[in-house]
Amino acid sequence: MKKILILSGKGGTGKTTLSSSLIRLLDAKAYADCDVDAPNLHLVMEEENEPLKSDFLGLPAAYIDPAKCISCDLCRQNCRFDAITNINGYIVNDHACEGCKVCTLVCPSDAIEMVPRVIGHLSLYKNGHVFSTAELKMGSGNSGLLVTEVKKHLYVNSKNADIAIIDGSPGIGCPVIASISGVDLVILVSEPTISGFNDMERIIKTSEGFPAKVAVCVNKFDLHLENTEKIISYCSENGIPFVGTIPFDKDASSLINQGKTLADKDGPARDSIIKIMERSMKILNEGDN
Amino acid sequence: MDTNLKIAVLSGKGGTGKTFVASNLAKIANRAVYLDCDVEEPNGHLFLKGPVLEAFDVDLPMPEVNLDLCDNCRKCVDFCAFNALALISGRVKVFDKICHSCGGCKVICPQNAIEEYNKNIGKIERRHYDNVDVYTGILNPGEESGTSIIKKMMTTIPSGYETAIIDSPPGSACIVMDSIEDADYCVLVAEPTTFGAHNLRMVHELTKVFNKPCGAVLNKTNGEEDPSRIYCMDNNVPILLDIPWRKDISDYIAEGSLVVEKDKELSESFAALLERISQEVQK
Numbered sequence: 285m286k287k288i289l290i291l292s293g294k295g296g297t298g299k300t301t302l303s304s305s306l307i308r309l310l311d312a313k314a315y316a317d318c319d320v321d322a323p324n325l326h327l328v329m330e331e332e333n334e335p336l337k338s339d340f341l342g343l344p345a346a347y348i349d350p351a352k353c354i355s356c357d358l359c360r361q362n363c364r365f366d367a368i369t370n371i372n373g374y375i376v377n378d379h380a381c382e383g384c385k386v387c388t389l390v391c392p393s394d395a396i397e398m399v400p401r402v403i404g405h406l407s408l409y410k411n412g413h414v415f416s417t418a419e420l421k422m423g424s425g426n427s428g429l430l431v432t433e434v435k436k437h438l439y440v441n442s443k444n445a446d447i448a449i450i451d452g453s454p455g456i457g458c459p460v461i462a463s464i465s466g467v468d469l470v471i472l473v474s475e476p477t478i479s480g481f482n483d484m485e486r487i488i489k490t491s492e493g494f495p496a497k498v499a500v501c502v503n504k505f506d507l508h509l510e511n512t513e514k515i516i517s518y519c520s521e522n523g524i525p526f527v528g529t530i531p532f533d534k535d536a537s538s539l540i541n542q543g544k545t546l547a548d549k550d551g552p553a554r555d556s557i558i559k560i561m562e563r564s565m566k567i568l569n570e571g572d573n
Numbered sequence: 574m575d576t577n578l579k580i581a582v583l584s585g586k587g588g589t590g591k592t593f594v595a596s597n598l599a600k601i602a603n604r605a606v607y608l609d610c611d612v613e614e615p616n617g618h619l620f621l622k623g624p625v626l627e628a629f630d631v632d633l634p635m636p637e638v639n640l641d642l643c644d645n646c647r648k649c650v651d652f653c654a655f656n657a658l659a660l661i662s663g664r665v666k667v668f669d670k671i672c673h674s675c676g677g678c679k680v681i682c683p684q685n686a687i688e689e690y691n692k693n694i695g696k697i698e699r700r701h702y703d704n705v706d707v708y709t710g711i712l713n714p715g716e717e718s719g720t721s722i723i724k725k726m727m728t729t730i731p732s733g734y735e736t737a738i739i740d741s742p743p744g745s746a747c748i749v750m751d752s753i754e755d756a757d758y759c760v761l762v763a764e765p766t767t768f769g770a771h772n773l774r775m776v777h778e779l780t781k782v783f784n785k786p787c788g789a790v791l792n793k794t795n796g797e798e799d800p801s802r803i804y805c806m807d808n809n810v811p812i813l814l815d816i817p818w819r820k821d822i823s824d825y826i827a828e829g830s831l832v833v834e835k836d837k838e839l840s841e842s843f844a845a846l847l848e849r850i851s852q853e854v855q856k
Contacts, residue, residue, distance in 0.1 A: 295588040295589075296588010322745065324586070382675065386677040422746075427744075458717035479619060486613075490714040493715055537766045541766055
């Protein structure tokens with residue numbers, strides 16, 4: 285199975301818009317939403333059945349038994365995440381605790397135990413295709429681990445699919461890094477703004493350490509032609525394949541609000557995404573024999 | 574941070590206009606400090622421009638094994654909750670990309686074979702733009718987590734400002750919490766899509782966990798049905814400002830200009846927004 289990941293660096297450039305359109309156009313039988321902090325793909329991919337839901341357990345969190353605690357302060361001093369405070373007794377801030385267990389190690393009175401915690405939920409839809417998604421509980425860490433789990437759910441359940449489309453998250457940090465590993469092609473969705481350009485450079489740097497191929501497209505390119513040109517030149521100077529532009533479509537938000545993709549409406553946006561798809565597939569298959 | 578009014582600007586969904594709202598609010602405020610906590614993709618300095626006046630490195634302690642002292646007892650490998658250590662061909666190897674710098678291996682090692690060194694993961698830059706001191710947290714590409722950069726920014730900024738504007742990262746994960754922990758008020762920036770509304774709900778839940786007063790700025794509105802507006806009305810989130818989608822605003826943003834410097838009407842809107850927030854906080 286070939287895996288295409290959609291990333292952007294900057295948020296809101298159109299990752300989910302492109303992902304959902306590619307899923308439609310390629311009639312992909314396997315897809316996933318790895319933006320576990322703010323998942324949205326399920327809002328445009330209407331599913332008939334209820335998903336199979338499962339809890340995602342993060343690393344266990346520390347719990348201090350007040351009956352055993354002798355208030356020696358060692359746990360607080362040794363916690364590098366400032367997760368332990370002393371307000372009329374020692375307590376652990378669940379959001380800040382990363383589950384490293386150092387407090388259990390330094391506690392002389394055996395007052396601390398590690399308790400399991402649910403930090404997110406995974407959903408798996410199976411309707412002739414497989415759609416794997418998840419939502420991280422707000423304020424949780426470990427989103428990279430959840431992303432890895434979303435991908436694992438997808439792969440295990442769609443062994444016969446030819447192609448998988450994976451919608452990524454904004455930024456360059458741990459969920460993005462977890463999503464890049466193992467994919468064949470990353471399509472970066474940029475936008476013609478000074479921020480879109482700045483963020484594209486940072487995500488390209490981030491993806492350099494991975495074997496995946498990288499291609500760039502620009503969404504809403506006609507909102508600022510000069511900036512679009514700048515992105516295209518940057519790509520050609522740096523040997524990064526440029527796979528196309530998508531025009532600004534003022535109906536895009538109302539389509540999204542109806543649960544539709546840009547591929548569901550005839551017009552220039554759909555045509556441009558078809559071109560992006562064709563060029564991306566060519567890059568994806570290059571070097572295969 | 575001993576500043577009168579601390580406003581965090583957040584959104585859940587990326588690209589709704591956090592930096593747009595935060596940078597313009599900072600410009601309109603008196604004696605303001607702007608803290609760009611979107612350390613993975615910081616963009617505020619593209620609008621609040623200026624040469625870098627100062628830069629501070631942000632480092633994290635990383636374990637280093639002294640192989641002369643290590644007797645391969647494996648205690649560190651077994652203890653590490655993040656699987657960042659492994660015993661490979663008779664040597665303990667540290668995978669610094671997945672190390673959380675908790676220090677556990679150093680504490681547990683019976684041979685005192687583990688020392689820590691400082692590994693650079695990013696930096697904080699200081700600029701000055703007109704009335705605004707601009708601090709930008711920047712995570713090095715390839716690093717996993719910028720939480721420590723945000724923590725450092727929130728603790729080392731000098732006091733004495735009238736207003737602090739915190740530009741938060743997108744999402745609703747732990748890194749966002751670090752940026753809003755100190756805030757007096759949260760401005761939620763939303764766009765008129767089901768995507769925007771869905772993520773607005775997530776980030777609104779987050780502000781409730783922290784008991785922070787909050788209000789919404791509806792950005793890029795288009796006169797059509799707006800799921801974010803409906804969410805606000807159904808959930809008693811005050812709508813502080815409504816900014817329509819306009820080609821000229823989009824151009825200013827594309828070029829890195831502040832709209833409050835270009836458009837008198839929007840300048841007044843942002844001034845009123847700041848005034849409204851001050852009143853909400855005093856309630």
